[in-house]
Amino acid sequence: DAGVTQSPTHLIKTRGQQVTLRCSPKSGHDTVSWYQQALGQGPQFIFQYYEEEERQRGNFPDRFSGHQFPNYSSELNVNALLLGDSALYLCASSSHSLIYNEQFFGPGTRLTVL
Amino acid sequence: AQSVTQLDSHVSVSEGTPVLLRCNYSSSYSPSLFWYVQHPNKGLQLLLKYTSAATLVKGINGFEAEFKKSETSFHLTKPSAHMSDAAEYFCVVSGAGGSYIPTFGRGTSLIVHP
Numbered sequence: 001d002a003g004v005t006q007s008p009t010h011l012i013k014t015r016g017q018q019v020t021l022r023c024s025p026k027s028g029h030d031t032v033s034w035y036q037q038a039l040g041q042g043p044q045f046i047f048q049y050y051e052e053e054e055r056q057r058g059n060f061p062d063r064f065s066g067h068q069f070p071n072y073s074s075e076l077n078v079n080a081l082l083l084g085d086s087a088l089y090l091c092a093s094s095s096h097s098l099i100y101n102e103q104f105f106g107p108g109t110r111l112t113v114l
Numbered sequence: 115a116q117s118v119t120q121l122d123s124h125v126s127v128s129e130g131t132p133v134l135l136r137c138n139y140s141s142s143y144s145p146s147l148f149w150y151v152q153h154p155n156k157g158l159q160l161l162l163k164y165t166s167a168a169t170l171v172k173g174i175n176g177f178e179a180e181f182k183k184s185e186t187s188f189h190l191t192k193p194s195a196h197m198s199d200a201a202e203y204f205c206v207v208s209g210a211g212g213s214y215i216p217t218f219g220r221g222t223s224l225i226v227h228p
Contacts, residue, residue, distance in 0.1 A: 004157065035218075042204050042218030043158070056215055090158065103216075105150075105157035 002027075004093050004106035012112045013081050021076040021109045025093030031055075032074040033103060034066060035090040043090055049074050050096050078111075086113045116141055118207045120219035128227045133192040135222045137205035140186065147188040148206040148216070149179055158204065164188060175199070200226045 005024045013019050031050045035043035045058035049068035068074045088110050092103035121136040149161040162173025169181040179190045205219040
């Protein structure tokens, strides 16, 4: 089992550009959550996808959007990039059928906006 | 709204001595509480979780935590630190105040001296 995988590992963009990050959940998991972790901070919840729909959303602007595919993999899209979007973006997968279930995290994608 | 406060940004111990990482939360309901560890360039790993069962929770790698409702605390302890324990530790609250969006603390960096 490969666990949660994310791509790319690192990404450099310029202000105003758009970016897409990808996540494959752990085998058997059907729920994907995305987090933003700024340097020196704890992860902040962006949103969660289940059954190809956004189920919960944190306090992030509409520039942040996502998608979940039938195979449960997910994408995070960020439009009109700002310098403040530079961060480690973490994907976590879990099983919707388990309440208070453990989330398994991927290694993250390091996004740098210049 | 739920929140979590990690009382120390850095904790420094000698190898073989006890570890104490402190966490306080705010809640109107009985929350679920978690501790995650993040090693450099690796994903977050769950150490342990409290979900309204026993108040003393045992986790991996010899870590444990005690839920104290009267003090709204969930401190992480380990009797004897190893060099491999050096990492960033995050306390997480979920379900407090009716919100199931997990809220991470800012993290505590554990430094272990030989």
